Amino acid sequence: MGRAVAVIGTGQTKHGRRDDLSYPDLVRQAVKAVFEDAGITPKDVDGVVYGSMPSMMEGVAYNHFYFADALRVVGKPLLRTETCGSTGQSVAHTAIHWVASGMADVVLAIASEKEHEGDAQATMMTILEPFLLVVIGGAPVAFSLQSREWMGYYHIDDDKAREAASIVSVDSHNGGLANPFAHIRVQLTKEDVSKAPIITYPVRLYDVCPVSDGACAVLFASEEKAKKICKKPAWVKGMGFRGEEYFIGDSNKAVWQSTIEASKEAYKQAGITNPLKELDVAEVYNPFSYQELMFLECLGLCPPGEAPEYVIKGTFSPGGELPCDPSGGVLCTNPIGAAGLIRVAEAALQVTGKAGEHQVEGAKLALSHAMGGAEQFNGITILGSKL
Secondary structure, three states: OOOOOEEEEEEEOOOOOOOOOOOOHHHHHHHHHHHHHOOHHHOOEEEEEEEOOOOHOOOOOOHHHHHHHOOOOOOEEEEEEEHHHHHHHHHHHHHHHHHHHHOOOEEEEEEEEEEEHHHHHHHHHOOOOOOOOEEEEEHHHHHHHHHHHHHHHHOOOHHHHHHHHHHHHHHHHHHHOOOOOOOOOOOOOHHHHHHOOOOOOOOEHHHEEEOEEEEEEEEEEEHHHHHHHHOEEEEEEEEEEEOOOOOOOHOOOOOOOOHHHHHHHHHHHOOOOOOHOOOOOEEEEEEEEHHHHHHHOOOOOOOOOOOHHHHHHOOOOOOOOOOOOOHHHHHHHHHHHHHHHHHHHHOOOOOOOOHHHHHOOOOOOOEEEEEEEEOOEEEEEEEOOOO
């Protein structure tokens, strides 16, 4: 992978409906926070990577230029990357490759979204190829169809899947309560989730992520710089990114190959052979609770078709064998373009012991993950406390 790379600082805004700030000021808040966390200044940075959802969702074309001052990039190289929901992972990977290659020593990675100033759902309902790929209803319908495909493929009983999805939702929302940056901070019971109004079957209200404004920033540095700047870096141990067919019906979304192959690549780089046993915490992209169940399988954290059983017995709950989404995950915070980078930041906080009330005790190795495109892309970054 080239030179060793580490996270030396993270910064997040408070996520939610941020009508109190302009979009540039929202970005500026995350940038200010990351420099304060790392104890360096923009002068120490060699370049900046920025990402958000595509311009039609943002309502601002080429918004990295709009944010140039807030990004503190005057006189610095600036790259933009976007892969929809997996944008945050793509931003991180771009920054990591920049440092690992030797082209830069310190790179600032930033991702953001101000969904309340755009119309992401309208875009998702109209952007797809109009004759064969159109999905009326946007993300909730697309992911509900995928959930049904998964349940049918493995002959999973509806009630068992419902119970497991409710546990995922309750665990995530409990994590959100402990996370000062989270958008949704409510306490729920399994009954609250399982009896909530149906959005698109089998997905109910508390199975669905919110519409969030927010920004996240992460500083990546070479080994030499990291050891000089940071007392306790989070080291990049492995990465994987894969895509698949544009036409959703051309691939099996119950056995999600881009997730499977991306995770295999990341595990290979990190030297992981048994992820359930070797990882200490996972920030799994969960915009819908049923998607987390599917991802647990495709990430190799449990056997195919058995995620409900593992979830019901508490394997991925707080205090379980591998706690998932202790931050509340995407179910509690969803500034779409930033959601994947938040997973990276949260993984870094865990392995450096800085996650506060949602810290997983003794966490040394953490997985972060995001999904994007029109159900095509999956990206993974694994961080560890040791080089």
